[in-house]
Amino acid sequence: MLADALRESAAKQKAGIPESLLQEEKDLKIDIAFYKKQIFREQQRSEPDMAKILRWQKEIFERRRSNEVLLKKLEASYPEYYRIKYSHEPLTVADVQQKLPQGSGILEYFSGDSAVFAFYLDKTGLKGLQLETGATFSHKLNTFIGSLRDRAWVLEHGRGKEATAQFAADARTFWKTLAAPVVDAAPDNLIVIPDGNLSYLPFELLLVRDNDTGDTYADLHYLLRQSSVRYEYSVAMTLQPALVQKPRRLFAGYAPEYDNEGLTTARGEDLGCRESNPSDFAALGNNQEEVSQIARQLGGQALLGAKATEAHFKQYAPESRILHLAMHGFLNDCDPLYSGLVFSRVTGDAAGDTLEDADGILHAYEIYNLPLNADLAVLSACNTGRGQLAKGEGIMSLARAFKYAGCTNILMSLWQADDQSTAQIMRGFYQHLKQGLGKDEAIRRAKLDYLAADSRNHPFFWGAFVLIGDDTPVPTSTPWNTWLLWGLIPLVLFAGWYFFKASKNRAQQR
Numbered sequence: 418m419l420a421d422a423l424r425e426s427a428a429k430q431k432a433g434i435p436e437s438l439l440q441e442e443k444d445l446k447i448d449i450a451f452y453k454k455q456i457f458r459e460q461q462r463s464e465p466d467m468a469k470i471l472r473w474q475k476e477i478f479e480r481r482r483s484n485e486v487l488l489k490k491l492e493a494s495y496p497e498y499y500r501i502k503y504s505h506e507p508l509t510v511a512d513v514q515q516k517l518p519q520g521s522g523i524l525e526y527f528s529g530d531s532a533v534f535a536f537y538l539d540k541t542g543l544k545g546l547q548l549e550t551g552a553t554f555s556h557k558l559n560t561f562i563g564s565l566r567d568r569a570w571v572l573e574h575g576r577g578k579e580a581t582a583q584f585a586a587d588a589r590t591f592w593k594t595l596a597a598p599v600v601d602a603a604p605d606n607l608i609v610i611p612d613g614n615l616s617y618l619p620f621e622l623l624l625v626r627d628n629d630t631g632d633t634y635a636d637l638h639y640l641l642r643q644s645s646v647r648y649e650y651s652v653a654m655t656l657q658p659a660l661v662q663k664p665r666r667l668f669a670g671y672a673p674e675y676d677n678e679g680l681t682t683a684r685g686e687d688l689g690c691r692e693s694n695p696s697d698f699a700a701l702g703n704n705q706e707e708v709s710q711i712a713r714q715l716g717g718q719a720l721l722g723a724k725a726t727e728a729h730f731k732q733y734a735p736e737s738r739i740l741h742l743a744m745h746g747f748l749n750d751c752d753p754l755y756s757g758l759v760f761s762r763v764t765g766d767a768a769g770d771t772l773e774d775a776d777g778i779l780h781a782y783e784i785y786n787l788p789l790n791a792d793l794a795v796l797s798a799c800n801t802g803r804g805q806l807a808k809g810e811g812i813m814s815l816a817r818a819f820k821y822a823g824c825t826n827i828l829m830s831l832w833q834a835d836d837q838s839t840a841q842i843m844r845g846f847y848q849h850l851k852q853g854l855g856k857d858e859a860i861r862r863a864k865l866d867y868l869a870a871d872s873r874n875h876p877f878f879w880g881a882f883v884l885i886g887d888d889t890p891v892p893t894s895t896p897w898n899t900w901l902l903w904g905l906i907p908l909v910l911f912a913g914w915y916f917f918k919a920s921k922n923r924a925q926q927r
Contacts, residue, residue, distance in 0.1 A: 425502050426821075426823065429491075429498060432491075432495045432497040432498035432501065433495065433497070434491060434495055434498060438487070438490075438491065441487060442484060442487055442488075443786060443788075445480045445483055445484045445487070446484070446785075446786045447786055448476070448480050449477050449480050449481065449484075450782045450783065450785075450786060452473040452474075452476045452477045452480075453473075453477065453754070453782065454755070454780070454782070455469070455473050456470050456473050456474065457752060457755055458692060459473075461692055508652060508653060508656070510538065510543050512656075513538060513652060513656065514538065514539075514540055516656045517538070517539065517540060517656075518606070518888075519540060520604055520605040520606055521539065521604055521605070521606040521607075521608065521888075522537060522538065522539040522600065522604035522606070522607055522608070523536075523537070523538045523539070523608045523610065523652060523655065524536075524537050524596060524599070524600060524607060524608070524609050524610070524620075525537075525538075525609075525610040525612075525652065526595075526610065526611050526612045526613075526615050527612050528612045528613030528614070528615065532547050532548070532550070533547070533548045533550050533554070533595075533613075533615075534546070534547050534548065535548050535595065535596070535598065535599045536599065537596075537599035537600050539604060544599045545599065546598060546599060548594060548595065548598060549594070549598075550594060554594075555614060557587075558591070558614055558615075558618070559614060561587045561588075561591065561618075562614070562617050562618055564584070564587075565619075565622070565832065565876055565877055565880065566831070566832030566833060566877065566881070567877075568833055568835070568877065571875050571877040571878075575875050575877065576634075576875055578631070581632070581633060581634055582630075584634070584875075584876070585624060585628050585632065585637055588622060588623050588624040588637070588639075589623075589624040589627060589628075591618075591623050592623035592624055592625055592640070595615070595620075595623070596620070596623065603625055603640055603643055603644045604644060605643075605644060605645070606644065606645050606647075606857065606888060607620070607640070607644045607645070607646045607647075608646075608647055608648070608649060608655055609646060609647070609648050609649075610648070610649055610650070610651060610652065610655070611648065613806065614806070616806065616812045617803065617812075617831055618831075619646075619831055619876075619880050619881070619883050620640060620646055621639060621640050621641040621644070621646040621861070621864075621880070621883075622639055622640070622641070622876050622880045623639070623640050624637055624638050624639060624640070625638055625639075625640050625643065626638035633874070634868075634874040634875055634876065635868055635869065635874045641861060641864060641865065642865070645855070645857040645858045645861045645888065646857065646861070646883070646884075647856070647857040647883075647884045647885070647886060647887070647888060648883055648884065648885045649885060649886070650817075650820075650885070664735070664736050664737050664738045664790045664791065664792075665736045665737075666717065666718060666733075666736050666737045666738065667715055667716065667717050667737070667738050667739060667892075667893065668711070668712060668715045668716075668717025668718065668737060668738070668739045668741065669717060669718045669720065669733065669734065669736075669737040669739070669740055669741070670707075670708035670711055670712055670717065670718070670719050670720065670740075670741035670742075670743065671708065671720045671725040671729075671730060671740075671741070671742050671743065671744065671760065672701075672704040672705040672707065672708040672709075672719070672720070672721050672722070672725055672743045672744065673695075673704075673722070673725040673726075673744050673745075673759065673760045673761035673777075674700065674705075674721075674722040674723060674725075674761055675695055675696075675698045675699060675700050675701070675745070675759070675761075676695065676696050676762060677695075677696055677697065677698055677699045677700065692755075693747055693749075693757065693759070693778060694762075694776065694777065694778065695759050695760070695761070695762040695777040695778070696762070698745040698759050701743075701744070701745070701836050702836055702837070703836045703837055703839070703840035704743035704744060704797070704836065704840070705721045705722065705743075706840065707743050707797070707839070707840035707843055707844065708720075708721060708741060708743050709721065710844055711741060711843065711844065711847045714844075714847050714848065714851060715739070715847065715851065715893050717737075717739070718737075722761060723761050724761075725744070725760055725761050726760050726761050726763050726777070727760040727763075727776070727777055727778070727779050728763065730760065730779065731779075731783075731787065734787065734789055734791070735787070735788050735789055735790050735823075736790075737790075737791055738790075738791060738792050738793070738891070738892070739791060739792065739793045739794075739795070739891060739893075740789070740791045740793070740794045740795065740824070741794075741795045741797060741843075742758055742794075742795065742796055742797060742798060743797040743798070743839075743840075743843070744758055744759055744760065744797075744798050745758070745759040745798060745799065746758050746759070746796065746798030746799045746800055746801050746815060746830075747759070747799070747800070748800050748803060748804060753781060753804040753805045753813035753814070754780065754781050754782040754785075754813075755780055755781065755782070756780070756781050756804060756814070756815055757778045757779055757780040757781060757815070758778070758779045758796075758798055758801075758815065759777060759778060759779075760777045760778070760779060761777060762776075762777040763777065781813075781814075781815055781818040782818075784815065784818035784819060784821075784822050785818050785821050785822060786822075787822045787823075788822070788823060789819065789822040789823040789824050790823055791823070791824045791825070792824075792825050792826060792891055793824070793825070793826045793827075793828070793856065793886075793891050794819045794824040794826070794827050794828070795828045795843065795846075796815060796816060796819065796827065796828065796829050796830065797828075797830075797834070797839055797843055798830065798834065799830060799832070799833040799834050800814075800815075800830060800831075800832060800833060801814060801815045801816050801829040801830050802814050802815075802816045802829035802830055802831045802883065802885075803830075803831060803832070804817070814829065815829070816829035816885060820885065825886055825887065826856055826884065826885065826886025826887060827884070827885045827886060828846070828856070828860060828882055828883075828884050829882065829883060829884075829885065830881040830882050830883075831880075831881050831882075831883060832877070832881050833881075834881050834882070835873075835877070835878050835881075838867065838871065838873060838878040838879055839881075839882075841867055841871065842860075842863045842864060842867050842879060842882065843863075844863075845862065845863030845866045845867065846859050846860050846863040847859075847893075848863075849862045849863060850890065850891055850893055851893045853890050854890060855887075855888040855889055855890050856884055856886065856887070856888060856889070856890070856891060857884050857888045858888070860882060860883075860884055864879050864880070864882075867879045
């Protein structure tokens with residue numbers, strides 16, 4: 418479970434475990450991931466070598482056993498680690514209500530084999546019931562979600578009056594079916610904990626009021642207009658205080674370049690089960706300007722083109738408070754651990770000896786093993802919130818991997834993000850963050866700004882990105898102690914030079 422993994426990570430951080438033991442565990446996990454990838458690649462061949470696969474499986478087994486021994490050692494030698502890892506007080510309704518901010522509500526779902534249950538909790542009470550979804554609910558939901566993320570259909574049919582009216586009818590029906598039975602009035606801040614296929618639905622696109630005939634997409638009464646919406650994996654994680662991180666840098670943005678000829682307007686592809694590499698992906702027209710502008714807004718670091726490499730990210734990403742990845746992303750339909758983000762390809766001597774860092778693909782299994790410290794990771798790529806559904810775990814997505822790796826908040830996409838509209842929304846998002854708004858309110862305002870200003874206002878263009886995490890602002894200035902450190906460096910150098918010259922003059926006078 419993700420909550421258990423995050424609790425274990427917190428235990429390691431707070432228990433004073435030596436870096437050498439943490440590195441030993443990390444090396445074991447990296448080895449396990451490496452051999453898993455070798456097996457995956459071999460299985461893609463027309464005639465897999467079973468002897469190799471069995472040898473790699475043996476290597477995995479031995480390292481897993483070594484990791485179990487190491488964890489037992491940590492539990493025995495570091496009592497604080499054991500206490501934090503296994504102390505899990507169950508939350509009561511009163512506990513949640515006490516900690517829940519005024520004006521906020523939690524809407525949680527449970528999808529059973531033949532029914533969907535909804536629960537809504539705010540400061541005033543708790544309401545829960547089995548929803549009247551009907552036998553065809555799942556099919557209708559999947560059809561609706563499919564229409565939202567089908568770029569070709571949207572461009573060809575989605576902007577006409579009939580399509581607008583159909584979307585409005587469906588979005589209104591799903592609000593009435595999924596939320597209205599338990600939510601009497603939408604709160605200022607709504608926290609959604611979805612389950613099953615509802616994890617693919619951006620609730621802020623649902624309509625809380627009926628609309629007039631002839632309304633355009635820009636006129637519709639979206640939940641977005643009256644509530645900020647964010648998502649979480651469980652109630653416990655909603656109320657769990659974030660670990661205090663002290664990254665050295667404020668912002669690091671990555672915007673790679675791609676070798677494939679041509680230009681694409683979509684940030685990623687669904688490649689099925691096959692192995693991918695950067696040559697599969699065409700150039701993006703707006704990702705580098707997007708990162709450049711945000712870096713100028715915040716005074717951060719922009720890694721553009723050939724500088725946006727997987728190796729750089731792995732080495733320096735743990736030092737940044739905000740990570741922004743404007744690039745291609747892809748899903749692997751056979752194993753979500755092999756979904757990934759596509760960096761610039763490293764060629765020649767710069768590739769070095771590490772194949773994993775040189776292939777340009779940051780796979781999900783690699784992200785799980787990174788020690789990230791970011792308060793916010795913005796995955797400005799395609800489908801970073803999609804993946805396989807696992808019972809009791811939710812979607813096994815790239816966003817989940819970043820959450821596991823230590824990123825407190827994730828801005829992720831639920832479908833194939835449009836390059837141009839994404840760049841526009843991201844600039845607005847950071848502008849509102851810099852004004853001191855919370856993350857959920859900042860993305861809400863950025864979407865509303867886009868909806869009001871751009872004629873391409875079908876929800877496909879602006880509705881893909883959703884926030885997992887909290888509603889607090891992100892400090893967008895470099896901490897004062899960092900500026901103090903950089904200010905002291907020249908003073909120390911000058912003082913050293915001054916005393917050296919003085920000592921030299923005294924020596925000459927003698």
